[in-house]
Amino acid sequence: MKDLWFDPSQCLIDGQWIAPSGGQTLPLFDPSTGEEIGAIARGQAADIDAAVGAATKAWQGAWGRTPAAERGRILMALGRLVAEKVDVLARIEAADVGKPLKQARADAVALARYLEFYGGAADKLHGETIPYLDGYTVYTLREPHGVTGHIVPWNYPMQIIGRSVGAALAAGNACVLKPAEDACLTALAFADLARQVGLPDGALNVVPGLGAEAGAALTAHPGVHHLSFTGSVATGRMVQRAASENVVPVTLELGGKSPQIVFDDADLEAALPFLVNAGIQNCGQTCSASSRILVQRKVYEQVREAMASRYAGLRVGKAVDDLDVGPVISAKQKGLVEGFLDKGQGLEIAGQATLNDLPSDGYYVAPTLYAGVAQDHALAQDEIFGPVQVMIPFEDEAEAVAIANGTDYGLVAGVWTRDGARQMRMARSIRAGQVFLNNYGAGGGVELPFGGIGKSGHGREKGFEALYGFTTLKTVAAYHG
């Protein structure tokens, strides 16, 4: 790929580009065309071991001794460099993930913003003094865990690296990053840019490879002190099991089945773009996608018609054509989404985009809106991870809460109503890590703690809260009489 200035069939370990120990690669496909466009490293346990060794050395050495303010400066310089490279990073991501250029660009901008935020926070993270017995002075120290392992999925590589690696580095940890086998190019690009701004060798190491090989080796490695995992529930379980063997803390950012709830007093004009966009952005492959639209009966038909007309107008195309929706990530993902569409047979399709003149080997799926879906239907319960939304009618507030909370997940929710008291009641009643009132997503919100409950995971990333997760607290009690 012409935009790459590095060889993606190598790993970046201890500041050096090196071939994976087994000398093997994995093929790289452009989801927009299905064409093979290159090869990435197939890292193995030995590469993970080398990366953990390099990170240990950095944490105990140059990076560990770097003052917090200087760590912050390096991260902010990295943020500025990422901001200068937004266009090239967006082109790389569009080719790798298949997301339309505008959406890929937004991810690169968010990555720069995470680095600015966490760079600025690095020297503002501190402990406390605690009043105690006569003759004592007690204080707490916030210290890095040491070596942190980061396992990242393919849907938003740049944003997830920004929020997890950005926060971990700000707190003084040294990182080993295992990006997804389906999309690892911007992870490698990011680590190379970090090297260029002077991040000490070993503070950030990247080992691409398969989950069952490089990923499993990272989760099982006894030299890793904290694991941050973003991905599916099934893999999250394995990661948590592996973490329990070494008794290390783990942050799990998993899936979702997030609702937007539209009451009959809502500002529908304001709500409509959010109702559809939050379902089809990144072709629905978003953990916080709003895949369930709950609508009060009085306005149900009106909302159904308006959403249907938006669906009919959606333009699907190659990432470089920069339309509303691109392909899904892989042939496998296309098969998974089509499996859900099969389960939808017999349901009412309220709206659907048309697929015109697309490369025949690209991984395209028609964005589809189902109406009148029963709460216990698989399409209303399971995470689809494709451009598919279901509409579910409700009568009153109590029923809306019951439906909203009626899945295994609890990541985010949106509530559309002009009634202020109802807004407060809903915000308290909904089981989710984030609740948005009269908006959805709050524009990305680098500053806003994010994470789930239930099968959506545990722990929080983003915002200042993430820094607490990437540190451990030490209490020092001094008796001086």
Ligand code: NAD
């Ligand atoms: P996945 O679980 O298949 O893969 C995620 C990562 O885990 C990849 O890097 C993969 O290589 C690695 N992995 C796979 N098997 C492993 C193993 N045995 N040990 C260690 N690592 C392993 O998930 P995916 O299909 O890449 O991503 C989609 C899922 O991620 C969806 O469920 C989505 O909701 C979730 N997700 C959640 C968030 C969030 O913040 N909550 C964000 C993005 C994606």
